[in-house]
Amino acid sequence: MPHVHTAELMDGTALARRVLAETADRAATLTRRTGVAPCLATVLVGEDPASVTYVRMKRARCAKVGITSRHVPLPATTTTAQLVETIEGLSRDPDVHGILLQHPAGPGIDERAAFEAIAPEKDVDGVTTHSFAAMSFGLPGFVSCTPGGIMRLLDAYDVDLAGKRAVVVGRSAILGRPVGMLLLARDATVTYCHSRTEDLSSVVREADVLVAAVGRPRLIRGQDIRPGAVVVDAGYNAGNVGDIDAEGALGRASLITPVPGGVGPMTIAVLLSQTVDAATAQLGLVP
Known part of the structure; x- marks a missing residue:
């Protein structure tokens, strides 16, 4: 029988497990050294079933690795200005280390304006133009x-x-x-x-x-x-x-x-890993 070639599968589940274990260790060390757990704020506009599920899953993963999650649900009627104001408030809040705006934000929302309201040091999802530029030029920052x-x-x-x-x-x-x-x-x-x-x-x-x-x-x-x-x-x-x-x-x-x-x-693993990086920097420690 001739040998039939089959591609090797890249196991994202196994690699993500390793990244999350390392992230949990780093979160625990940070909490022990500072008395503060890393905190990720999730902002969700409306009640799109897929988005609700994604956010729930991300919050469950946060809990598993020792990251506090703060859920900010907003009604489907939220305007761009209201969303921007909410995100700017989270950007200023020293208790929040990372901000995730669940995409898509809704038909009436200027999503780019909302993303840009995220402070670069809290852009753990890597969605701002600042993060894109830093990534493109190999400067410190968060990747998508x-x-x-x-x-x-x-x-x-x-x-x-x-x-x-x-x-x-x-x-x-x-x-x-x-x-x-x-x-x-x-x-x-x-x-x-x-x-x-x-x-x-x-x-x-x-x-x-x-x-x-x-x-x-x-x-x-x-x-x-x-x-x-x-x-x-x-x-x-x-x-x-x-x-x-x-x-x-x-x-x-x-x-x-x-x-x-x-x-x-791998997407969620990187999000949580970057949340711990953000918290580490904001709490004045070297990542």
């Missing part, structure tokens, strides 16, 4: 959590990025654009693709490292994966389906993230 999680996964599997052709499909402010900047910082040659890209398949075929972050189920066909490529599927669509045809990709990629259990668990 999903891209940060992706980089930790690539590092855990010893993926050498220098000189490699990286293709990012998607250009959102919190995923596509920042992950491209982080790959560029590691000396990868980065191509961004999006809904207007002509002949997407031909660009995807050139990728040594492929990051799909577009939110369209099975948009990328298995046969377009370059043999031996490292494939990161950051898409999450209805029915636990990613942006890549996983079955087709398994036979061609060298490494691939499963959906679920790949990128998702």
Whole structure:
């Protein structure tokens, strides 16, 4: 029987468990040294069921690792000005070390204005233009959590990025654009693709490292994966389906993230790790 190649799965769940254990240790040390537990404020506008679930999950994870969470629920009728005022209040509050505004904030909200109200030192979700600029220029600051999680996964599997052709499909402010900047910082040659890209398949075929972050189920066909490529599927669509045809990709990629259990668990792990970093700095200790 000829050997059938199958990609190795990048286990985000196991790596996230290690990051969270390390985060819990750091939170406990910080609390012991200062008498203050790290505190993450979660701001939720309205009652979108998926968002409510996400926030509940994040708060449960906080409790597990010794981070206090302060939940700030706001009615669906909240205006941009009211939301900005709430976030500015949290930014000024010395008892709050990190701020997470659950996305999407709602149809009538200027989300960018709301994100910009987060003080940079509390932007543990890495959503402000300040954080994006710091990340792009390699300056101290917080990374966007999903891209940060992706980089930790690539590092855990010893993926050498220098000189490699990286293709990012998607250009959102919190995923596509920042992950491209982080790959560029590691000396990868980065191509961004999006809904207007002509002949997407031909660009995807050139990728040594492929990051799909577009939110369209099975948009990328298995046969377009370059043999031996490292494939990161950051898409999450209805029915636990990613942006890549996983079955087709398994036979061609060298490494691939499963959906679920790949990128998702890493996002929360990075959020909580950065919350402890923020608290450590604000309490005057060296991270």
